[in-house]
Amino acid sequence: xxxxxxxxxxxxxxxxxxxxxxxxxxxxxxxxxxxxxxxxxxxxxxxxxxxxxxxxxxxxxxxxxxxxxxxxxxxxxxxxxxxxxxxxxxxxxxxxxxxxxxxxxxxxxxxxxxxxxxxxxxxxxxxxxxxxxxxxxxxxxxxxxxxxxxxxxxxxxxxxxxxxxxxxxxxxxxxxxxxxxxxxxxxxxxxxxxxxxxxxxxxxxxxxxxxxxxxxxxxxxxxxxxxxxxxxxxxxxxxxxxxxxxxxxxxxxxxxxxxxxxxxxxxxxxxxxxxxxxxxxxxxxxxxxxxxxxxxxxxxxxxxxxxxxxxxxx
Numbered sequence: 001x002x003x004x005x006x007x008x009x010x011x012x013x014x015x016x017x018x019x020x021x022x023x024x025x026x027x028x029x030x031x032x033x034x035x036x037x038x039x040x041x042x043x044x045x046x047x048x049x050x051x052x053x054x055x056x057x058x059x060x061x062x063x064x065x066x067x068x069x070x071x072x073x074x075x076x077x078x079x080x081x082x083x084x085x086x087x088x089x090x091x092x093x094x095x096x097x098x099x100x101x102x103x104x105x106x107x108x109x110x111x112x113x114x115x116x117x118x119x120x121x122x123x124x125x126x127x128x129x130x131x132x133x134x135x136x137x138x139x140x141x142x143x144x145x146x147x148x149x150x151x152x153x154x155x156x157x158x159x160x161x162x163x164x165x166x167x168x169x170x171x172x173x174x175x176x177x178x179x180x181x182x183x184x185x186x187x188x189x190x191x192x193x194x195x196x197x198x199x200x201x202x203x204x205x206x207x208x209x210x211x212x213x214x215x216x217x218x219x220x221x222x223x224x225x226x227x228x229x230x231x232x233x234x235x236x237x238x239x240x241x242x243x244x245x246x247x248x249x250x251x252x253x254x255x256x257x258x259x260x261x262x263x264x265x266x267x268x269x270x271x272x273x274x275x276x277x278x279x280x281x282x283x284x285x286x287x288x289x290x291x292x293x294x295x296x297x298x299x300x301x302x303x304x305x306x307x308x309x310x311x312x313x314x
Contacts (some may be wrong), residue, residue, distance in 0.1 A: 001186040001202045003236045003282055006247035007043065008254065010231030010288075011136060011216050011262070013176040015146070017223040019136075025171045026145065030137075034143055036136035036178045041216070042115055044224075048215040049110040057109040057117060072121030079105050100124050104196045107189070113200070114208055130188045130200050131208060134249065136178035139256040143176040172223075177230070177263065179251040184208070187242070209234060213287055213308060229308065231265055231295075232287040241280040247273075259294075268297035278302060290314060 011018060019036040021027045029035050046056045055078060061069045069077065081101075086174045090098070093200035102123045106112045116129025152166040208231075217228045237245050253270035256263065265288065274281065284303040288295055291309075305314040 001200050001205050002239045002242075003185040004186070004242045004245075005205070005234055006250060007182050007184075007234045008232065008250050009133075009136075009180040009182065009212055009229070010256075010265070011036065011041070011178040011180070012228050012230035012292075013173050013178065013225040014228075015172050015174060016229050017172050018176065020171070020223065026173050026176075030303060034173065034176055034178075036138075036139035036180070038135060038180065040132035041133060041136065041180055042111070042217040044219040045211050046111050047115075047219055048211050051218070054110045055108060056111045057106065058111045058115075071119065075119070075121050078109070081105075083296050085279070098124050099125070100194060100196070103127070107192065107197055110207075113204060128188060130186050131182060131184050134181040136180040136250070137251055138173075138176045139251070139254055140175060140177040141257070144174045146172045146174050148172070151308030158232070169209070177256040179231075179254050179256070181249055181251050183248065185242075200223075209285075230263070230289055230293060232285075232308070234285045235274070236282040236284070238280055238282045245277060245280050247277075251301070262294045265293060265295045266297055267295060271298045275299065276287060 017024075017026050019040040026034050027036065046059050050056050050059065057071075057074060057078065059074075061074055061077070063069055063073070102119070102121075103125060106117055106119055106125075106127060109117075111117075112127060112129070114129055116127045116130040118126045129301050148170045150168050150170050152168055184205065186205070189197075189200045213229055213232055215229070216224070219227070221248060233250075235247060237247075250270060253273060254266070255266040255269075257266070258264065276286070281302060286295070286298075286300075286303055286305045287308045288305075289308045295305075306312065307314055
């Protein structure tokens with residue numbers, strides 16, 4: 001793959017907690033705006049890859065003794081290979097071969113291939129991912145925090161033995177709409193191309209798109225059952241304008257509000273920007289659910305629009 005890509009991922013939340021802090025409350029920034037970590041989105045994507053039988057490195061696993069696996073242990077568990085630690089007696093060729101073996105193994109993992117990794121095992125190395133996400137920002141101003149008491153079927157161990165039940169609190173947002181920015185610079189992996197690694201390909205990009213469009217909707221947990229993929233945009237830059245066009249923080253150009261119980265994605269500011277740089281853009285793809293969402297103030301020049309559910313072109 002040769003073209004840089006910029007884009008947006010929209011996550012809708014209904015009576016759910018998309019990304020909790022350590023107190024169980026929906027995360028907020030210093031300005032009291034609800035936000036979501038990029039790791040929350042990436043975790044859903046990793047889960048989707050695992051469910052499809054793909055290899056993923058950066059996921060929590062538990063050893064038979066109940067302890068959490070270290071990164072190196074996760075690596076050796078995935079690849080079932082002998083230690084590739086470099087020895088002082090190794091020749092330069094052997095040393096280079098061991099390094100390439102570890103790197104190519106890491107890059108065979110779907111999450112590393114996209115997001116990179118800081119590997120701290122034998123032959124430690126850092127791989128900067130071609131896909132980078134910003135924090136997700138809630139763009140819906142009427143989001144409200146809901147605190148609901150729930151009853152546990154078990155007594156709290158800190159209470160006396162006559163206690164009959166334990167009360168807890170469930171924290172959710174009644175409605176929110178998080179927008180994530182992302183960028184893809186596929187040429188970052190050109191320096192790793194060898195006989196066993198062909199770089200970041202168009203097939204990798206298509207797989208990333210497929211997973212990013214459904215990973216949140218398919219992650220079914222108590223706190224995230226009300227979190228769904230609802231919008232996405234992929235803007236492919238012409239190759240000659242790679243690294244010359246700045247389309248970062250596109251979330252700043254998106255407004256989200258409701259009219260007659262339908263969610264409106266107002267893209268007027270984004271449309272103005274993209275119209276002015278249209279000669280530098282190869283193509284644009286937009287995905288949303290037209291049954292629940294309207295996209296307004298976007299001229300769709302050089303843009304293909306798809307139904308997020310059926311994947312049919314609108």
